[in-house]
Amino acid sequence: MRRIAFWLVAFASVAGVLASTTPTSGHADEETAPIFVTNIPPGYRDWRLISLAHEEGNLHSFAAILGNDVAIKAYRDGKLPFPDGTIIAALHYGHVPSEENDKVFGAPQSFVPGPPTNVQFMVKDSKKYASTGGWGVGHFNKDGTPGTDAQLKTCFPCHAKASRDFVFTRYAP
Amino acid sequence: MRRIAFWLVAFASVAGVLASTTPTSGHADEETAPIFVTNIPPGYRDWRLISLAHEEGNLHSFAAILGNDVAIKAYRDGKLPFPDGTIIAALHYGHVPSEENDKVFGAPQSFVPGPPTNVQFMVKDSKKYASTGGWGVGHFNKDGTPGTDAQLKTCFPCHAKASRDFVFTRYAP
Numbered sequence: 001m002r003r004i005a006f007w008l009v010a011f012a013s014v015a016g017v018l019a020s021t022t023p024t025s026g027h028a029d030e031e032t033a034p035i036f037v038t039n040i041p042p043g044y045r046d047w048r049l050i051s052l053a054h055e056e057g058n059l060h061s062f063a064a065i066l067g068n069d070v071a072i073k074a075y076r077d078g079k080l081p082f083p084d085g086t087i088i089a090a091l092h093y094g095h096v097p098s099e100e101n102d103k104v105f106g107a108p109q110s111f112v113p114g115p116p117t118n119v120q121f122m123v124k125d126s127k128k129y130a131s132t133g134g135w136g137v138g139h140f141n142k143d144g145t146p147g148t149d150a151q152l153k154t155c156f157p158c159h160a161k162a163s164r165d166f167v168f169t170r171y172a173p
Numbered sequence: 174m175r176r177i178a179f180w181l182v183a184f185a186s187v188a189g190v191l192a193s194t195t196p197t198s199g200h201a202d203e204e205t206a207p208i209f210v211t212n213i214p215p216g217y218r219d220w221r222l223i224s225l226a227h228e229e230g231n232l233h234s235f236a237a238i239l240g241n242d243v244a245i246k247a248y249r250d251g252k253l254p255f256p257d258g259t260i261i262a263a264l265h266y267g268h269v270p271s272e273e274n275d276k277v278f279g280a281p282q283s284f285v286p287g288p289p290t291n292v293q294f295m296v297k298d299s300k301k302y303a304s305t306g307g308w309g310v311g312h313f314n315k316d317g318t319p320g321t322d323a324q325l326k327t328c329f330p331c332h333a334k335a336s337r338d339f340v341f342t343r344y345a346p
Contacts, residue, residue: 052286057280101341104331109232112343162273172266172286172289
C-alpha cells in the first residue's frame with residue numbers, strides 16, 4: 001500500500017535521530033520499545049468526525065478520519081501537541097464512481113466509498129511510544145488482520161514531516 | 174448550487190403526483206403543508222458517520238454524511254423506509270488539493286476539505302412532511318442563513334429517484 005509506504009520513511013529517519021540520543025542502537029530501540037498498535041481500539045466506528053481525505057496517485061482512496069473524545073476535544077481546543085489518550089482513526093475505502101448517482105445527475109460526477117480497504121490508527125502515549133514522538137501506529141486490513149512490522153515502519157517517516165505533531169489531518173468545521 | 178438543483182426536479186414531480194390524490198391543487202398543498210426544515214438540528218456536528226461523498230461536475234464538493242442515533246440505527250439494521258425521527262446531515266466543503274500533503278507525497282494526489290460551503294438536512298416525519306414522502310429538507314449556508322424556498326424545491330425531484338426511500342447515501346461500514 002502506498003499509504004503504508006507513506007509512513008515508513010519517516011519512521012526510519014526519526015528512529016535514527018532518537019537512537020542517537022541513547023547508548024543503544026536504533027535497531028535495539030525498535031526491538032525493546034513498542035511502536036505499533038496491536039489491537040483495534042474498540043468502538044472506533046462510533047467516534048466523531050475529524051475530517052475527510054481523498055488520495056489519488058496509486059491509492060484511489062477515500063478516507064473518513066474519526067477521533068475519540070480526547071482527540072475531538074484537542075482538535076476543537078486547538079491543543080498541540082495532542083495529549084496522551086488521543087486516538088485518531090483513518091477508515092479507508094476505495095474511491096469509486098456511483099453509477100446510481102451519476103444516472104440521476106446525468107453526468108459522471110459522483111464518487112462514493114467503495115469496499116473498505118483498511119483502518120489505520122495513531123495512538124498518543126508519550127511514555128509507551130516515547131521513541132516515536134509519543135505516537136503508536138496501527139494498520140488493520142479489512143479482515144481485521146494487522147499489518148506487518150515492515151509495513152508499519154513505513155508510516156512514521158512521512159508523518160514526521162507533518163507540521164502539527166506528526167498529524168496531517170486538520171479539523172473540518 | 175448544482176446540489177440544490179439536484180433536489181428540485183424530484184420535489185416538483187412527487188408533489189404533483191401526491192396532489193392528484195387530493196381535491197386541492199399541488200400549489201395549495203405546498204402552501205399549507207411544511208416541506209422544509211427551518212431550524213438547524215442542534216448538535217449535528219457530533220453525530221456519527223454514515224458515509225462520505227465527492228461530487229465533481231460543477232460542484233467540486235466534498236461531503237461528510239452524518240446521522241442522528243435514529244438514522245444510524247436504521248442504517249445498521251437495514252431498516253427501510255427510515256423511521257420517523259431520522260435526521261441525515263450532509264456537511265459540504267470544497268474539494269481542494271492539499272499543498273502540505275502533496276509536498277510530502279512528492280506528487281499532486283492529496284485532496285482535503287476546503288472551506289465549508291453549506292449543511293443540508295433530511296428530516297423524516299411522516300405526518301409533518303406527508304406531502305413529500307415523509308421527508309423535510311433543509312439547506313443552510315456557511316453563515317447559518319437558510320436556503321430559499323425556490324432553492325429547496327430543487328432537492329426533492331432528484332431524491333425521488335433514489336432507490337432507498339429518497340436517500341442516495343449508503344452506509345460505509
